[in-house]
Amino acid sequence: MSEHLAPDRTAGLPAPSTTSGRDRARKALRAAAPALLWYAAARLTGMLILAVATHLTGKDALHLLSNRWDSVWYQRVAADWYGYEVRLPDGSVHADLAFFPLLPALERGLSEALHIGLATAGLTVAWTASLVAAWGIYAVGARLRDHRTGVILAVLWGVYPTAFVQSMAYTETLFTAAAAWLLYCALTDRWIIAGTLATVAGLTRPSAAALIAALGITAVVTLVRDLRAPAPLGQVLRLRWRMIAGTLLAPLGWLGYVAFVGIRRQDPFAYFTIQGDWGNHIDGGAALAGFLWKNLTGPVPLAGLGLCAAMALLAWVVWLCVRQRQPLPVLAYTIALVMLSLIGAAYFGSRPRLMMPAFPLLLPAAVALARWRPVRARWTLAALAVASGAYGTITLLGSGPP
Template sequence: MTTDQAKSAATATIPLPRTLEQSGSSWLAALRRRGMSWQRPWLRGLLVAVALYLALRVGTLLVLDTYAEADPDHPTLRSLLTGWDAVWYGGIAEHGYDEAIPLGKDGEPELTNLAFFPLYPALVAAAKFLLPIHLTTALLLVAWACGLTAAAALYAVGAHLRDPRTGVLLAALWAVLPHGVIESMGYSEPLFTTLAAGALLAVLRRNWLTAGALCLLAGLTRPTAAALVLAVGLAALVQVCREPARWRAWCAMLLAPVGLLGYLAWVGVRLGRADGYFYVQSVVWNMSFDGGGYTRQSANAALLGKQPLEFAEVTLVLLIAVLLFVVALGERLPWPLLVYAGACLAIVLTGDGFYWAKARHLMPAFPLLLPVAYAMVRSRNRTVPYAVIGGMAVFCAFWSVHLNLTWDHSF
């Protein structure tokens, strides 16, 4: 018997895997397919979360559009969604940043776009350059795309912590926040929430390079990134102290503050003063930190009925946010999420100025919604999620009408 014949005879005695006999594919491919089937509930949940988020946001816009058409001034939905901060972002995307702080006829400094961070307008400029669309369309396109990615990222966080149902509810809750209409406007909150959720999920999974990179990008999006830098930096520091050889954690710790500090330094260089950005915020935009005195005074005025309805709503949101943070401590959420949420809350509560925008500034603090999602999952009453999400969706829709058609300040 030749060598080839011996090999053939030996091979013939080895039984073929059943999967190979039935489908003609290798057993390795069968295992891979089986692994994909394990992921199907997760993927189905992701699709449900994004679809539900989209449906809730479209519902809000339909209500707003209906009331806008009935308004005597007949504002268009596009004009409502691209006002206030969107005007500033659009100006940056089209013309770039101011060379210096503009001065009025009286010599006093006027508002400047140097207070707005660059990543969102950069994406808008890129979309306008690559696609034959108008600037306002680019503003909305980027914001809506970021809203969908934020829903996906929030779902991933919830699914990682508990299960796919928790992820779906977390994304839905974020869609129907009282100021949820911001998620459909030319604002940077959807982009920042995407990056923050992704960075914190990477921390929970110990994907340090991803966490550091996303935190860097978040630092180029909003000043609230200081809370994210604190959470990611501390988590990386703890990992480094436990295992000094983990070079990826070292990289995350170094990358996390680069975006935020880089933009602050750039503004300082442009204005020729080290505190350039803080000067813009405090002197030009009248925003600083006072330890919470302004917030307390504004809340007292709202409770005494001396302020508009928007102040009462913001006061209620702030109170609920504090209570949710206390509940989150009891839920024993992973400490990086608590650090991030607590820092976001502290930044908003201690900020001086623009009280009516504080509820919007809290929107990226998504870990505060996790206790609500957990409670709905634990409830044996199956109607609870529908009642909570539905009720919040109705309030969100009609509050967006008030914000856009009645309230005459930014929000």
């Protein structure tokens, strides 16, 4: 799994040609069809398990997917815009300004256009975005390796342990769709589109900082390499102006929302204060270390050992991605998103969900599975789909958020 990636220049979206954009889109969709179909099958497996469990327990599966935890906050923003707060018994305040505006805006727009409820609109956005994300993930995997690897990569994302969130009215699918296509655009030198997608992601989740960092790091490394060639500055700027422009576009969405919160609260740091009130401030990993230590020294130390093993597995997978020599924008995004997920003081159980958009972590496994006989690979993915569906059902029927 540590061998270097050999990009397939014909995979994903077709290269520019004399054919029309519509024809190129049809060819791209036809190439991605197996990935989309198998991804959908994986998610439908999880939905079927949830439907059976909710039928047996007398609960409503669609309600669990559209009206729990963060999805309720997004719908409230969609209905009444910002301004809602909850004061907890300990005196802390949870404000809806912690939630970025793109998903609520899409929910509101779709609800009014189709005359459907906000909950239904939220699921429609999330499910549609999940297919767009699976397509983008396939395109990245196919370009970096081959068609078969791209298909398996998309399916692996659909059977991720917390993949049930991909079927909820959450922002994970919307963000991952922007991230996957941004990385594809960066790999194919479509920098203006990449920067625009980073702006979109920046209106979706705070973790867009990982995408902004990935584009920025890639641009700096590329420009330094060009200047050390050596090449005249003017020539470099003429050659790389699209990269520079895309990189400058990237943070506008994220900065725009932070500025909006600052103006609304008349405090330039208001957004960070609000996130701190939610317990989502950056602490350098202190909360994570404390949680691990508490479990290691608690009444069930095996739980702590299991968490340490999970962290070791994560570190090993990141190392495999490095050894695989994934392209710089892909690797920078992955590492940045993993770090953001670990150095915050957020609820520990949410960290796997926060890392779910880091789909390149699954690329070493996709490369390995692509070498297996098709029947063996399919049965493995089917087993993972069942396990993921069962885990998601248990979580959704529980009390804590993912």
